[in-house]
Amino acid sequence: MNKTKMWKLGILVLIPLIIFLIPPPEGLPLIGWRLFGLYLTAIVGLVIKPYSEPVILLGTVAASAVTIGNTPLPENMVLKPDAVLSGYQSGTTWLVFAAFTLSAAFVTTGLGKRIAYHLIDRMANTTLKLGYVTAFLDLLIAPATPSNTARAGGIVFPIMNSVANALGSDPVTNPRRAGHYLMLNVYMVTKSTSYMFLTAMAPNALALSMMAPILKINLSWGQWALAAAVPGLICLLLTPLVIYFCYPPELKKVNNKEIAAKGLKELGPMKVSEKLLLVIFLMALGGWIFSKYLRIDAATVALCVMACTLIINVVSWDDVLKNKGGWNTLIWYGGIIGLSATLTKAGFFKWLADVLQTTLQFGDHSTIALLVILFISVAIRYLFASGGAYVAAMVPVFATVGHVAGANPMLLALGLLFSNAYGGCMTHYGGAAAPIIFGAGYNDTKSWWIVGAIIGFGSLLVHCTIGLAWWEFLISKGYISLATTLVR
Amino acid sequence: MNKTKMWKLGILVLIPLIIFLIPPPEGLPLIGWRLFGLYLTAIVGLVIKPYSEPVILLGTVAASAVTIGNTPLPENMVLKPDAVLSGYQSGTTWLVFAAFTLSAAFVTTGLGKRIAYHLIDRMANTTLKLGYVTAFLDLLIAPATPSNTARAGGIVFPIMNSVANALGSDPVTNPRRAGHYLMLNVYMVTKSTSYMFLTAMAPNALALSMMAPILKINLSWGQWALAAAVPGLICLLLTPLVIYFCYPPELKKVNNKEIAAKGLKELGPMKVSEKLLLVIFLMALGGWIFSKYLRIDAATVALCVMACTLIINVVSWDDVLKNKGGWNTLIWYGGIIGLSATLTKAGFFKWLADVLQTTLQFGDHSTIALLVILFISVAIRYLFASGGAYVAAMVPVFATVGHVAGANPMLLALGLLFSNAYGGCMTHYGGAAAPIIFGAGYNDTKSWWIVGAIIGFGSLLVHCTIGLAWWEFLISKGYISLATTLVR
Numbered sequence: 001m002n003k004t005k006m007w008k009l010g011i012l013v014l015i016p017l018i019i020f021l022i023p024p025p026e027g028l029p030l031i032g033w034r035l036f037g038l039y040l041t042a043i044v045g046l047v048i049k050p051y052s053e054p055v056i057l058l059g060t061v062a063a064s065a066v067t068i069g070n071t072p073l074p075e076n077m078v079l080k081p082d083a084v085l086s087g088y089q090s091g092t093t094w095l096v097f098a099a100f101t102l103s104a105a106f107v108t109t110g111l112g113k114r115i116a117y118h119l120i121d122r123m124a125n126t127t128l129k130l131g132y133v134t135a136f137l138d139l140l141i142a143p144a145t146p147s148n149t150a151r152a153g154g155i156v157f158p159i160m161n162s163v164a165n166a167l168g169s170d171p172v173t174n175p176r177r178a179g180h181y182l183m184l185n186v187y188m189v190t191k192s193t194s195y196m197f198l199t200a201m202a203p204n205a206l207a208l209s210m211m212a213p214i215l216k217i218n219l220s221w222g223q224w225a226l227a228a229a230v231p232g233l234i235c236l237l238l239t240p241l242v243i244y245f246c247y248p249p250e251l252k253k254v255n256n257k258e259i260a261a262k263g264l265k266e267l268g269p270m271k272v273s274e275k276l277l278l279v280i281f282l283m284a285l286g287g288w289i290f291s292k293y294l295r296i297d298a299a300t301v302a303l304c305v306m307a308c309t310l311i312i313n314v315v316s317w318d319d320v321l322k323n324k325g326g327w328n329t330l331i332w333y334g335g336i337i338g339l340s341a342t343l344t345k346a347g348f349f350k351w352l353a354d355v356l357q358t359t360l361q362f363g364d365h366s367t368i369a370l371l372v373i374l375f376i377s378v379a380i381r382y383l384f385a386s387g388g389a390y391v392a393a394m395v396p397v398f399a400t401v402g403h404v405a406g407a408n409p410m411l412l413a414l415g416l417l418f419s420n421a422y423g424g425c426m427t428h429y430g431g432a433a434a435p436i437i438f439g440a441g442y443n444d445t446k447s448w449w450i451v452g453a454i455i456g457f458g459s460l461l462v463h464c465t466i467g468l469a470w471w472e473f474l475i476s477k478g479y480i481s482l483a484t485t486l487v488r
Numbered sequence: 489m490n491k492t493k494m495w496k497l498g499i500l501v502l503i504p505l506i507i508f509l510i511p512p513p514e515g516l517p518l519i520g521w522r523l524f525g526l527y528l529t530a531i532v533g534l535v536i537k538p539y540s541e542p543v544i545l546l547g548t549v550a551a552s553a554v555t556i557g558n559t560p561l562p563e564n565m566v567l568k569p570d571a572v573l574s575g576y577q578s579g580t581t582w583l584v585f586a587a588f589t590l591s592a593a594f595v596t597t598g599l600g601k602r603i604a605y606h607l608i609d610r611m612a613n614t615t616l617k618l619g620y621v622t623a624f625l626d627l628l629i630a631p632a633t634p635s636n637t638a639r640a641g642g643i644v645f646p647i648m649n650s651v652a653n654a655l656g657s658d659p660v661t662n663p664r665r666a667g668h669y670l671m672l673n674v675y676m677v678t679k680s681t682s683y684m685f686l687t688a689m690a691p692n693a694l695a696l697s698m699m700a701p702i703l704k705i706n707l708s709w710g711q712w713a714l715a716a717a718v719p720g721l722i723c724l725l726l727t728p729l730v731i732y733f734c735y736p737p738e739l740k741k742v743n744n745k746e747i748a749a750k751g752l753k754e755l756g757p758m759k760v761s762e763k764l765l766l767v768i769f770l771m772a773l774g775g776w777i778f779s780k781y782l783r784i785d786a787a788t789v790a791l792c793v794m795a796c797t798l799i800i801n802v803v804s805w806d807d808v809l810k811n812k813g814g815w816n817t818l819i820w821y822g823g824i825i826g827l828s829a830t831l832t833k834a835g836f837f838k839w840l841a842d843v844l845q846t847t848l849q850f851g852d853h854s855t856i857a858l859l860v861i862l863f864i865s866v867a868i869r870y871l872f873a874s875g876g877a878y879v880a881a882m883v884p885v886f887a888t889v890g891h892v893a894g895a896n897p898m899l900l901a902l903g904l905l906f907s908n909a910y911g912g913c914m915t916h917y918g919g920a921a922a923p924i925i926f927g928a929g930y931n932d933t934k935s936w937w938i939v940g941a942i943i944g945f946g947s948l949l950v951h952c953t954i955g956l957a958w959w960e961f962l963i964s965k966g967y968i969s970l971a972t973t974l975v976r
Contacts, residue, residue: 009799052805055798062791069783081788082579088822089577091570295557300569303550310543311497317540321816324809334576 008050032346046389057335087338091299092209098302100326103150111274112155121260131240142193142200152190152433171441179442181249195421196232198224203387214399215409221288231467362405369405381423422459426452496538520834534877545823575826579787580697586790588814591638599762600643609748619728630681630688640678640921659929667930669737683909684720686712691875702887703897709776719955850893857893869911910947914940
């Protein structure tokens with residue numbers, strides 16, 4: 001173990017130790033205080049990363065279970081050690097895990113690439129249009145690819161990388177010819193499509209499940225897509241153009257027919273597995289859109305879809321076993337969801353809200369509070385290298401503060417759920433696909449951060465104006481409403 | 489997809505279809521009947537295996553969730569689709585998954601081999617004593633190696649295989665010189681140690697968690713070990729000797745010093761990771777034995793131990809990701825436990841008990857019923873290629889029938905929990921390690937089945953005589969008692 005790791009581990013041991021030694025603040029039961037200490041440890045661990053996420057979570061989950069068994073509970077509280085494992089029963093965890101299989105299938109079958117080359121063939125005779133093809137392609141497969149690594153990193157990036165190469169743009173000698181523009185665009189576009197569907201990015205479901213008990217809201221897959229559609233499409237349509245103006249590629253015209261023909265030739269004729277995947281993809285979409293009428297929730301749809309892909313052998317179980325991203329996500333999402341649910345049960349967030357209520361005085365300025373929270377939710381992303389860590393650390397806090405400030409819970413929820421995705425575009429470490437794309441070598445930090453800030457804060461502006469108006473309209477028409485009963 | 493697979497898949501589709509078309513028997517709610525159809529599908533799937541276990545379970549879990557959402561529930565029943573995911577919150581699932589990490593660590597660090605060679609060096613100057621060293625070694629590491637594949641297949645088998653080789657016994661030319669005896673012994677011994685600790689075989693915890701709600705019993709790690717100790721040690725001590733008499737190896741004397749020296753030289757000096765694993769192993773044992781005083785359950789101990797091995801880097805997270813057996817078990821155990829719990833909630837086992845109560849007439853012969861059930865539980869194992877499939881299919885049925893017959897629930901539980909392990913010794917496909925050992929080529933089916941029958945039914949005899957007496961003694965002294973509250 002090297003020195004840095006030792007230091008980081010030391011910090012993670014100290015946090016709970018110190019909190020366990022300090023008596024709990026007034027109004028918070030001892031168990032809530034101690035569990036908060038361990039939750040804080042998990043969050044700090046996710047940020048400073050002495051170990052990978054699953055290890056951090058397994059450690060804090062185990063410690064939390066021991067703590068529950070060894071801390072006296074208030075008389076009216078029932079809390080069992082296995083409560084911290086509740087995240088592994090959560091539909092959220094299984095939704096993400098199951099949809100990862102579908103993400104992987106788009107990569108392994110080659111269907112994603114095939115769609116891409118067809119789009120290039122039809123539409124992309126300029127570099128700008130290549131940018132729009134990227135946006136359209138990403139949007140098309142986003143509903144079934146919550147793994148950004150699979151979608152942007154595994155499908156869109158490799159194609160645009162080889163296109164840049166075919167256009168004679170080299171990372172060292174002439175990145176600005178085409179690659180610089182195309183790569184930036186791949187990332188910025190995927191951060192916009194990521195909030196357009198519940199299933200377009202893994203942390204979406206995580207954020208929703210953490211916010212739901214605090215704000216007493218719920219959203220179906222269809223409601224999510226509806227709310228995101230207007231601000232999302234506007235941002236998505238503007239993105240390739242804005243980047244084009246900021247850093248215009250030297251090459252304007254593209255011989256798209258040649259590129260597409262070569263790519264399609266390499267793929268060969270359409271395989272049975274691709275056709276089957278197409279059917280399954282449409283089934284998944286149908287399931288999510290019509291889940292209300294089918295009487296199944298989004299997680300069950302994802303499970304059915306996963307089972308189907310395995311049964312008709314579009315993906316083999318061995319492929320699933322090898323898909324490390326899926327297992328990592330299963331373990332650490334399940335862990336953090338369980339910890340957060342336990343913390344809620346132990347009365348922590350209620351206590352936090354009570355404290356904030358007496359200390360923060362927003363008066364009648366609940367809308368200003370909402371806007372300030374959304375601004376901070378984007379700006380703070382410069383500090384987070386992982387969307388998941390941001391969700392675990394900040395979403396419950398933002399939700400509680402906004403709730404106390406009297407902001408409309410649904411507007412607050414939608415604002416935060418969406419900024420969770422586009423907030424990640426601002427840095428070259430803001431999302432899982434970023435290092436892959438940045439690693440291609442076409443881009444420099446400065447231009448990435450400049451474009452990232454423009455797209456990030458630009459999206460914020462769109463969401464705080466047109467977005468808020470659209471959501472208020474949807475609420476007023478009853479398309480979206482505060483749920484009376486919570487679906488876990 | 490080949491023809492056999494198509495046929496098998498057809499059967500699995502037909503089973504729920506037929507059951508869904510038939511109206512439910514009197515007294516069983518529609519939802520209980522339909523869920524039973526899917527549970528039956530899972531069991532048949534586990535037996536005929538058109539796919540690996542996790543795929544079968546993911547499919548039936550998804551179908552059960554859809555069924556719950558689309559079947560009218562009786563007025564007094566609350567059942568949500570995510571109930572079928574409850575197995576993934578179950579301590580049983582996590583106990584097994586976490587302990588798999590420890591199993592793997594014994595193999596990867598080389599600690600298992602080192603202990604083996606030291607034992608050979610000290611004790612094994614004849615082939616019979618080699619048999620006893622095998623038994624002792626297996627018993628020593630059994631408490632922390634629920635993966636039979638890791639313990640027998642990954643540690644004990646490779647050593648005894650190379651010992652047989654060093655003794656000049658070849659699978660083709662002269663298997664009877666030593667290999668035939670040593671290999672048979674490795675397998676029979678591991679089937680005896682497998683029931684001596686809750687954590688010595690993966691299906692143990694599974695069987696307990698399926699039996700507990702039906703028989704209203706519970707067992708701690710320590711109570712399990714105590715109950716198994718007397719019959720287990722007797723069987724374990726007899727096993728090497730019995731096989732020795734049935735098929736005496738031609739070679740009697742062994743140059744153990746030379747074999748041990750060579751093996752230890754290959755291992756080199758003891759590594760830090762081995763020392764750390766030894767400490768962790770002792771911690772795990774301590775945790776399980778004193779769990780009552782530490783106020784933590786066996787699953788939490790296993791989680792803590794897993795977290796420790798990862799944090800001090802005895803096992804890396806990447807090793808865990810590569811350990812396919814662990815993930816397979818997590819998915820399919822969690823699935824079957826969830827299905828079984830849902831079936832219980834839907835009133836199926838209560839209904840089954842009511843029906844059996846009126847049709848089966850045991851009168852005052854509850855002890856005979858107990859003995860008959862135990863006999864069948866062993867004999868039926870000729871039909872099952874997997875211990876897990878046997879547990880899922882038969883354990884709930886045996887428990888229900890025994891309960892109805894008025895057998896002492898704790899005697900019935902202990903009898904079934906233990907026969908679950910030694911019942912697997914009868915065939916060369918009875919447990920996960922069997923194909924590995926049989927595959928070495930020293931053994932033929934006939935001698936394996938003869939010895940298996942002797943050890944299997946011999947163990948049954950010991951358990952039905954000395955075992956029953958010992959358990960009755962423990963119950964009368966209050967060391968083991970029927971739990972008033974159930975720990976899930």
